[in-house]
Amino acid sequence: SQKIEQNSEALNIQEGKTATLTCNYTNYSPAYLQWYRQDPGRGPVFLLLIRENEKEKRKERLKVTFDTTLKQSLFHITASQPADSATYLCALGDGGTSYGKLTFGQGTILTVHP
Amino acid sequence: GAVVSQHPSWVICKSGTSVKIECRSLDFQATTMFWYRQFPKQSLMLMATSNEGSKATYEQGVEKDKFLINHASLTLSTLTVTSAHPEDSSFYICSARDPRVAGELFFGEGSRLTVL
Numbered sequence: 001s002q003k004i005e006q007n008s009e010a011l012n013i014q015e016g017k018t019a020t021l022t023c024n025y026t027n028y029s030p031a032y033l034q035w036y037r038q039d040p041g042r043g044p045v046f047l048l049l050i051r052e053n054e055k056e057k058r059k060e061r062l063k064v065t066f067d068t069t070l071k072q073s074l075f076h077i078t079a080s081q082p083a084d085s086a087t088y089l090c091a092l093g094d095g096g097t098s099y100g101k102l103t104f105g106q107g108t109i110l111t112v113h114p
Numbered sequence: 115g116a117v118v119s120q121h122p123s124w125v126i127c128k129s130g131t132s133v134k135i136e137c138r139s140l141d142f143q144a145t146t147m148f149w150y151r152q153f154p155k156q157s158l159m160l161m162a163t164s165n166e167g168s169k170a171t172y173e174q175g176v177e178k179d180k181f182l183i184n185h186a187s188l189t190l191s192t193l194t195v196t197s198a199h200p201e202d203s204s205f206y207i208c209s210a211r212d213p214r215v216a217g218e219l220f221f222g223e224g225s226r227l228t229v230l
Contacts, residue, residue, distance in 0.1 A: 043207045043221035100211045104157040
């Protein structure tokens with residue numbers, strides 16, 4: 001069965017440093033991978049999407065890589081700020097008529113210390 | 115960006131009662147919406163795909179008679195938890211795809227259900 005693992009349950013870093021979160025998957029060939037931010041008691045907020053034929057995507061301080069050979073995605077937040085503290089979820093999805101059905105990882109709780 | 119609204123944001127009910135949760139796409143039409151459930155400190159689990167004008171498609175292990183989904187219009191899907199029990203207490207979240215925005219999915223704020 002499909003399995004998605006985010007490398008650690010929690011990650012603590014100092015303000016200004018780069019946070020790197022990892023998402024690994026097995027028994028799956030997703031058409032795309034997405035990263036979401038979730039604050040306590042709130043729904044997920046979309047951050048970035050990367051498709052199976054893309055290697056890297058950037059958006060402001062965010063960068064995502066996608067290695068379909070290693071079955072891994074890395075999510076980077078550069079120049080991190082305390083406001084970046086949240087749970088970050090990776091999610092994998094299929095294309096075509098199944099677009100929008102996502103399988104989520106368990107999330108990594110990021111805490112950025114001032 | 116597109117907005118998906120859920121109501122109520124939280125609800126407390128007695129065991130055995132039914133609870134309805136609404137999911138609305140406020141500024142776009144969504145032929146498909148998705149319902150997820152999230153237990154504390156766990157990830158989101160897809161429950162079902164809600165299709166406008168047709169029956170919902172449920173994921174394996176999700177009881178369709180317990181979690182009734184109705185998608186009567188292009189902007190509204192409802193999830194009714196029937197005969198709720200304490201083990202149904204969870205955070206229920208819907209999402210929808212805005213066809214005008216490639217790739218992005220929009221999630222509601224979630225509805226916290228507590229069954230006493």
